[in-house]
Amino acid sequence: MSAAAEMHPATAASDNSYTIGDLAREYDVTLRALRFYEARGMLRPRRSGLTRLYSESDRKRLGLILKGKQMGFTLQEIRAMLASEGNSNQPAELKLTKTQIDEQLEVLVRQRADLDTAIAELRAKREHL
Amino acid sequence: MSAAAEMHPATAASDNSYTIGDLAREYDVTLRALRFYEARGMLRPRRSGLTRLYSESDRKRLGLILKGKQMGFTLQEIRAMLASEGNSNQPAELKLTKTQIDEQLEVLVRQRADLDTAIAELRAKREHL
DNA sequence: TTGCTCCTCACGTCACGTGAGGTGGC
């Protein structure tokens, strides 16, 4: 790598790598969360000294992690879904079994029913005023 | 109180008081949860020695606590709603302001939208198999 | 020198879960 390719880590958005702040802004998560996912073994950005540098594939992994969270899976489960992918390659999708999908659907549908009940109750209380 | 009024704490379901196990079964919560609510100052059962004895009013308070939880309020918030009631009397309802109701409704409606998205996504993944 | 972004501990939060070890009355 030539001297001309050198980058300033904290402002490295010009090549195909991202700072922790870049990803935090793009996905609206905290720096703490990103470091936490790394401590949980879900992300492995390379380092420039102490500063983390995320590749495009790291960025996509983060997208998958957040998708998994949105579907209500725990970080442990998401970690497994990422690992059971091609292995050591960049996964393009979360790998979940039919059973996982169906069980999670049951959980979420139940939660929605509970939410509906709660919303109805609160609306009734609002009328009651 | 006469000797004939003596009760066996662990099986005291015969008068108007309940053991912790009675309430746990009725409301499907753990003993740990009931003790936790007490530690947080939300319930104050009297004692027969070390054993807790819950009155009818304690039982109703518990019902309100669980209603509050179901509507998504934190224990701190619920505690305040119970306290802002008649004060030192048994509350019949959770006392929430219009603002509290409206803000909580916004939170819950948002959560339901997120759940709907997640459910749709999981169903799409199920088709995709 | 000031500002901004980054870093590593490390304790705190929320609502309990989960043993460990012990008591009291049929």
Place this chain on the structure above:
DNA sequence: TTGCTCCTCACGTCACGTGAGGTGGC
């Protein structure tokens, strides 16, 4: 004596939040 229900610590869990104290390059 065995079973059941109750008790009090006290550490663990989940997904981070929140300082404290410090570094590095415009």
